[in-house]
Amino acid sequence: MNESADIRFLLAIRESGSLVAAARKLGLSASAITQRLQQLEKKLGAQLLNRTARRLQFTEEGTLLCERGAELVQQFDMLFEDLQMRRGGLIGTLKVNAPLGFGRRYVAPAIADFQQQHRDVDVALTLSDRPLTETTERFDIVVHIGELPISNRVGYTIAPNARFVCAAPALVKRLGSPESPDELGTMPCIVLRENNEDVTLWQFSRGRTRRSVRVSSHLSCNDGDVIRQWxxxxxxxxxxxEWDVADDIAKGKLVRLLPAWKAPDADVMALTHQCAGLPARTRTFMQYLQARFRPLPPWRASR
Incomplete structure (x- = not known):
């Protein structure tokens, strides 16, 4: 059997987490997966997996083959991709993870247009309310909004994005407009649950002054479209x-509160595995995504 195909087969098992899931991923029967694994182990003269009813555990040899093999497969793919680039095109599969709302509104159209231009690239988009808690190694690019946490990923800025405190005009008329962040603690608030963050602690600054406010929320959701509608x-x-509420503010559906106070910015970032050695399709898509939001992102273009 082809050594590259053997390594890809083993990597598919590791990524899937079970032989049954790997069978679905590869379009094979469970018995075919087991038979192929046994043939590979016989060929190498080493057991690669310890298989029990509850879990799938790689042996030391299996782990080594996956780790070193993944590097070799990447180099192999990059070689053929470079050859394809010389002929004027991109090839391969690009896996992208993005937040639900921003992914639907901006990343999905960008991916569709990108793939239209590069017909030999397959793009798999996954939308999630917790993109940073997913198995990030599964993705070539993770679109992230907000402060970049400690990570082995490299971040590239895609677009600037502020955060605003907003409410409907009717609510402001009924309760009044707060003059300081502290007053938010007595007002009904709605929070977005994402990335396991402390979503009820809102922070603000005005010059050198800092304020942290613990808001009370009886409504919460993991979908930004829902909380905006509420x-x-x-x-x-x-x-x-800002990207989510700019249109509603412009149309008068929402009113910005506390304009003199600034919440921490939440710039749109693209996270990749490393600075050097990225496949051409990953580099090209990241540059394409950056260009989509220049010179101004859509939420600022109408100002």
Missing amino acids: ACEGRGVILRS
Whole structure:
């Protein structure tokens, strides 16, 4: 059998987490997966997996083959991709992870247009409310909004993005407009649950002055579109990204509160595995994504 195919087969098992899941991924029967694994182990003269009813555990030899093999497969793919580039095209599969709302509104259209230009690239988009808690090694690019946590990923800025405190005009008329962040603690607020963050602690600054406010929330959701709609209906105050609320503010559906106070920016980032050695399709898509938001992102273009 082809050594590259053997390594890819083993990597598919590791990524899937089980032989059954690997069978689905590869379009094979469970018995065919088991038979191929046994043939590979016989060929190498080493057991690669310890298989029990509850879990799948790689042996030392299996782990070594996956780790070293993944590097070799990547180099192999990059070689053929470079050859393809010389002929004027990109090849391969690009796996992208993005947040739900931003992914639907901006990343999905960008991917569709990118793939239209590069017909030999297959793009797999995964939308998640917790992109940073996913198995990030599964993805070539992770689109992230906000502060970059400690990570082995390299971050590239895609677009600037502020965060605003907003409420419906009807709610402001009923409760009044707060003059300081502290007053938010007594107002009904709506929060977005994502990335296991402390979502009820809102932070602000004005010059050198800092304020942290613990808001009270009886409504929460993991989908930003839902909390924005609730806010437009006058159900509470939200702290939301500029990209999501700019249109509603412009249309008068939402009013920006505390304009003199600044919440931490939440720039749009693209996270990749490393600076050097990225496949051409990954580099090209990242540059394409950056260009989509220049010179101004859509949420600032109409100002």
